[in-house]
Amino acid sequence: MGSFIKSHPATVERFLKGYIESLHFVRTEKEKSLAAIMSYLRMKDRARAEEGYDYYVELMPVMPYASPRGVQTILEFLAHRQPKAASARPEEFYDMSFLKRIEESGFTNMLSARRRR
Numbered sequence: 001m002g003s004f005i006k007s008h009p010a011t012v013e014r015f016l017k018g019y020i021e022s023l024h025f026v027r028t029e030k031e032k033s034l035a036a037i038m039s040y041l042r043m044k045d046r047a048r049a050e051e052g053y054d055y056y057v058e059l060m061p062v063m064p065y066a067s068p069r070g071v072q073t074i075l076e077f078l079a080h081r082q083p084k085a086a087s088a089r090p091e092e093f094y095d096m097s098f099l100k101r102i103e104e105s106g107f108t109n110m111l112s113a114r115r116r117r
């Protein structure tokens with residue numbers, strides 16, 4: 001994975017921007033998001049779809065930074081099958097530099113501004 005990131009940084013950045021834009025879309029386009037949820041999950045009950053949407057949209061970050069605590073929890077879970085996980089540090093498993101650059105570039109502000117038009 002690290003070698004792909006190093007050899008294809010533009011691809012990684014484009015992917016992350018697309019992912020960030022999709023998070024923004026779900027947060028700002030409730031009706032379209034509900035329609036997609038109901039379609040893909042083959043749901044007929046709008047109230048249930050809306051209940052799920054309302055719950056999960058609150059959990060969605062603007063910027064999908066990794067949580068060191070979350071990675072630690074996963075490592076602890078894996079440790080019984082992968083002994084090396086017990087001594088691994090969460091920071092070994094993520095690189096936030098791409099997200100920091102995207103955030104500092106004003107990308108999320110641009111998404112918000114585009115929405116207001």
